[in-house]
Every structure is written in structure tokens, then in C-alpha cells.
Amino acid sequence: MGIRGRAVALWAGIGAVAVTATVTIATAQGEPAGPSAPSGFEEAVGQAVGDGFPGAVAYARRGDDEWRTAAGVADKATGERARPEQRFRIASNTKAFVAAVLLQLEGEGRLSLDDSVEKWLPGVVQGNGNDGETITIRQLLNHTSGIHDPTTEASFFAPYLEDGDRDHIITPREVIARSVLHQPECTWWSPARHTRPRESPRLSRLPSARSSSCAHAAPPPTIGLAAARVAPTPAYLTS
Structure with a gap:
């Protein structure tokens, strides 16, 4: 798989919208x-x-x-x-497929999970404090990028739930454009409020660098799934 193929795989991770997968x-x-x-x-x-x-x-x-x-x-x-x-x-089931491809590419030495999003998708994640240069592939996969989730807004699903247009397509670029209208969300998760299945050891450690816009948010005292974490990456960024 060449550079184009690797970028396509990451595009799938960054833009596969749950409602269109x-x-x-x-x-x-x-x-x-x-x-x-x-x-x-x-x-x-x-x-x-x-x-x-x-x-x-x-x-x-x-x-x-x-x-x-x-x-x-x-x-x-x-x-x-x-x-x-x-x-x-298949909505969030796409996460497993995209993660498997990216882990395979890393295993083959074709990319690193600590590569920046900017390296593979230059100029895609930019604006209002969002910077693809300071967000890694690992962060997209382990939900620690802090990128805003537009699916929390009622308007996102309006074409389907209000207009009844089940065939409506929201493109990956449109979803990302909605995300970067908002500043990164640096709220740390509370283990009492969020429970998730155990993550792969290759993904569960916090990346060496977090988004510069989240640098002010002090990390929790322990690292791991049971510890608080940066607000999750939206589903479409790992779908």
C-alpha cells in the first residue's frame, strides 16, 4: 500500500460518518x-x-x-x-476495521501511530484551535484528540429524523468542517461516568504529545482505561 493508500485509510478513520457508513x-x-x-x-x-x-x-x-x-x-x-x-x-463497527488497517500499516513500518494527522492529511484539521500537527493517529484511535463531536448537535441528524431523508449523505469533509467550527474539548473523563471495554495495549497509553490547545489540562494521576481521559474523539473520526 503506497502513500495514497495510507492516506485513504486515515481518511476512513477521520471521516467515516456513522450515519453514512x-x-x-x-x-x-x-x-x-x-x-x-x-x-x-x-x-x-x-x-x-x-x-x-x-x-x-x-x-x-x-x-x-x-x-x-x-x-x-x-x-x-x-x-x-x-x-x-x-x-x-454499520455505524461504529467501522472503528474495528479502520483500526485494524492502521495497526497493520504500523506493523509493516509504513506509518507510525505517533505520526501527526497533518503529515497524512495536510490542512484537513485546522481552525479555532484545532491543529492536525499536534494531533496523532494514536489519539484518533484511543479517543484522546479532543476534537468536537458534531453528532451531539440536534441539527446533525435533522435530515434523517426531522426531514425523513434516510438517503441523505453527510460527507467526511462536511463533518470535519463542522467539528473545527468549535474549539477542542479538553474535559477529562471521569471513570465513574464512562465505562468502556479494555483497549489494546498499543492504543491505551496516552500519546507523547497532546493537542497544544489542551496543554493546560493537567493529566490524571494514573494512566489507563479506568483513569480520566481527554474528551473522546467523535465516532466518525474513528469509524
Whole structure:
């Protein structure tokens, strides 16, 4: 993967908006019969619907073998059946994919988690105290950049919830533009208020340098998931 590929991977981390992240699952209709699906694959999807979900679409892959299935309805109002080829939003599930790619690139020596955002995306994160030069890839991944989260604003979801436009797309650049309209948020998290799964040791340590605009915020006495932290990076920056 060249420099362009690495920048694209980081763009995915910086701009994959939860409300627009989708996966396209191709239909299996008409394809030659392949190996049997993993045990319980279709049953689990059917059980999800049986447990109360309107519909479910699933995709599984093992090496070159792929399986797709669907159950339930895609539209409760019309009764349209869910189909394996339908698109669906995966929201914060994108975090795991982007993080895996960036960690792989670091393992191959193609980038460092301590590289600045500015190095790979020059001029993208700038304005109102936001400076990509002082924010690292590690900070995006471990939610310590302090970049404002525009999804906390009701107007962000207005096209979907108020206008009913489920196909509305908010581009990565638009999301970032909304973020940098605000100054960085340097509030330290309270462990009593926030509980998250254990992080990877490669990500959990605080980076060597934090945003210069947050330099006045003294770090907590201990470092780790149970300790207070800088306000989280918005979901779209790690999605």
C-alpha cells in the first residue's frame, strides 16, 4: 500500500460518518453452490428476528468462501422482505476495521501511530484551535484528540429524523468542517461516568504529545482505561 493508500485509510478513520457508513452485500442468487455455511449461521440470523428484530442481513467469509443470508423484513410499513444484497449502515463497527488497517500499516513500518494527522492529511484539521500537527493517529484511535463531536448537535441528524431523508449523505469533509467550527474539548473523563471495554495495549497509553490547545489540562494521576481521559474523539473520526 503506497502513500495514497495510507492516506485513504486515515481518511476512513477521520471521516467515516456513522450515519453514512454502509456495507454492500452482493446477492448469492445465481451463483454456483459453494461450501456449506458455518454451523448456526442462518439459524442465528433467523433467531435475531425471532427475538424481536424486524429484519437482519448477514455476511460471513472464511478465506475465499463467502456466505450471505437475510431474514425478516426490510421495511415494516410495506412488508418488503430483507434480502442478502441490501445495504445497511454499520455505524461504529467501522472503528474495528479502520483500526485494524492502521495497526497493520504500523506493523509493516509504513506509518507510525505517533505520526501527526497533518503529515497524512495536510490542512484537513485546522481552525479555532484545532491543529492536525499536534494531533496523532494514536489519539484518533484511543479517543484522546479532543476534537468536537458534531453528532451531539440536534441539527446533525435533522435530515434523517426531522426531514425523513434516510438517503441523505453527510460527507467526511462536511463533518470535519463542522467539528473545527468549535474549539477542542479538553474535559477529562471521569471513570465513574464512562465505562468502556479494555483497549489494546498499543492504543491505551496516552500519546507523547497532546493537542497544544489542551496543554493546560493537567493529566490524571494514573494512566489507563479506568483513569480520566481527554474528551473522546467523535465516532466518525474513528469509524
